[in-house]
Amino acid sequence: MGGSGRRSITDIGWEEFHALPLEEKRPYLEREGGRGEPFHTLFAQQFDRPLLERLAALANRIRFISKRKEGALALKSLLCHKRAMLYFSQPSSRTFLSHLAACQILGLTTGSVRDTSISSEFKGESKEDSIRTFSSYFDLIIMRTPEQGLAEKMSWELSNSERPVPILNAGSGKDQHPTQALLDIYTLLRSFEEKGGLHDRTVVFCGDLLRGRTVHSLSYLLTNFPRIRQVFVAPPQLQADESTFSVLRAKGVEFETSENLREAVKSADAVYMTRIQDEWDDAKGDSAKIDTSRFKFGAGELALLPEHGVIMHPLPRRDEIATCCDHDPRAMYWRQMRNGMWIRAALIAVTFGFEDQITEMPL
Ligand code: NCD
Numbered sequence: 001m002g003g004s005g006r007r008s009i010t011d012i013g014w015e016e017f018h019a020l021p022l023e024e025k026r027p028y029l030e031r032e033g034g035r036g037e038p039f040h041t042l043f044a045q046q047f048d049r050p051l052l053e054r055l056a057a058l059a060n061r062i063r064f065i066s067k068r069k070e071g072a073l074a075l076k077s078l079l080c081h082k083r084a085m086l087y088f089s090q091p092s093s094r095t096f097l098s099h100l101a102a103c104q105i106l107g108l109t110t111g112s113v114r115d116t117s118i119s120s121e122f123k124g125e126s127k128e129d130s131i132r133t134f135s136s137y138f139d140l141i142i143m144r145t146p147e148q149g150l151a152e153k154m155s156w157e158l159s160n161s162e163r164p165v166p167i168l169n170a171g172s173g174k175d176q177h178p179t180q181a182l183l184d185i186y187t188l189l190r191s192f193e194e195k196g197g198l199h200d201r202t203v204v205f206c207g208d209l210l211r212g213r214t215v216h217s218l219s220y221l222l223t224n225f226p227r228i229r230q231v232f233v234a235p236p237q238l239q240a241d242e243s244t245f246s247v248l249r250a251k252g253v254e255f256e257t258s259e260n261l262r263e264a265v266k267s268a269d270a271v272y273m274t275r276i277q278d279e280w281d282d283a284k285g286d287s288a289k290i291d292t293s294r295f296k297f298g299a300g301e302l303a304l305l306p307e308h309g310v311i312m313h314p315l316p317r318r319d320e321i322a323t324c325c326d327h328d329p330r331a332m333y334w335r336q337m338r339n340g341m342w343i344r345a346a347l348i349a350v351t352f353g354f355e356d357q358i359t360e361m362p363l
Helices: 014-019 022-029 049-065 069-078 094-105 127-137 150-159 178-192 213-222 242-250 261-266 299-304 333-351 355-359
Strands: 083-088 109-113 140-145 167-172 201-206 228-233 255-258 270-273 310-312
Touching: 014 150, 049 069, 049 178, 049 333, 049 355, 069 094, 069 355, 083 094, 083 127, 094 109, 094 140, 094 167, 094 178, 094 333, 109 127, 127 140, 127 150, 140 150, 150 167, 167 178, 167 333, 178 201, 178 213, 178 270, 178 310, 178 333, 201 213, 201 261, 213 228, 213 242, 228 261, 255 261, 261 299, 310 333, 333 355
Parallel strands: 083 109, 083 140, 140 167, 201 228, 201 270, 228 255, 270 310
Antiparallel strands: none
């Protein structure tokens, strides 16, 4: 894997590209002349351990450099000649703002479409045409959509147009959320940096593991690290499915399913809580019929969590983590969110080939 095998997305038809297994799509999505980093970021399958560690190191650097005024100004001048479009046709606050802040750190100017009912899509324009139009004004498109394959389709379309503009998937349907998984891995790397590193750990996922796209992307990214055991705790109706498990099996990753959060917490290095994704219910109220009372993290679970363990959540939360846990030093969710801004800045920097310039900046 990596930069060596780059194949051009302009040499492959849409149907053939779309049908490839996700890992085989990676070389087509890489930045030309790069070292395996993405041009389009669509799936967690585009990231291996060396790339994740490079991004985390770059995020740390950006974080540090931006503390000083001169450093912040130098970073802001890097991409001040680029414009980013945030196309969010699905509800979002933190992911939207986090990408916006990441753009601002690097000096990109931004525009946004959030409500397609007041865009020309309302006049009957296809999403493909709308996004293609935006690519005339912008140099990067960051998009979140309820449609599963739209970011992928647009990447192929734009790369095969006279104006190839990178696409960054900020959440595609129930499927993938690669930048959330990047910030989750960055948070885990930081959490265990001084505790022996991210290997030989148990990560417990809890909540709606079937429809939670952050879980799908993070479960994959964790397979890049040695001996990370994954435990999936959910009511049977919301348990992760074969699309997650078959990958783990193929990679020889140890995993199990459970309905007992308390038991799982006892041996957890990280507990990743998620909310019930009821916006995907076939009929309104379907999720409310499921008994989710045993899939919440409260004072009882906190008491069982090992001292070095961390509690994570992609947020927004409902009641799946009791607020009494918020001030515990193991509660990582607020820091996790802030980490997102830095790792997204790192990802945008590598997308445009600015990694070396940042690495050469004085600290
Ligand atoms: C997640 C999402 O949108 O998939 N949120 C986020 O991006 N921070 C998780 C969720 O909505 O539950």
